[in-house]
Amino acid sequence: MRNRDLAGEYRATMPVATATPDPPDPQDITELVGQHTALIRSGAGMRGICPFCGSSAFHCRPAHNTYHCYGCGDGGGPHMFTTKIDRP
Numbered sequence: 081m082r083n084r085d086l087a088g089e090y091r092a093t094m095p096v097a098t099a100t101p102d103p104p105d106p107q108d109i110t111e112l113v114g115q116h117t118a119l120i121r122s123g124a125g126m127r128g129i130c131p132f133c134g135s136s137a138f139h140c141r142p143a144h145n146t147y148h149c150y151g152c153g154d155g156g157g158p159h160m161f162t163t164k165i166d167r168p
């Protein structure tokens with residue numbers, strides 16, 4: 081009596097991990113700004129002292145991943161912030 085299991089030929093098709101690196105995620109604005117100025121939670125956003133002009137009307141909007149300062153009118157995303165903070 082032979083007990084040949086045909087189902088033994090089951091091939092597992094595991095998804096092969098691609099070696100393609102993920103594109104760099106845009107940095108979290110609050111995390112980025114938080115390295116330069118203290119932020120406190122304010123409603124849906126964060127606020128703090130503007131690292132550019134020193135105004136306390138500096139806001140971060142995590143939902144949009146942007147910052148805006150009502151003092152100097154500066155604003156933008158993480159890339160803009162990095163560019164500005166690196167080159168005063």
Ligand SMILES: [Zn+2]
Nearest residue numbers: 130133149152
């Ligand atoms: Zn400012």
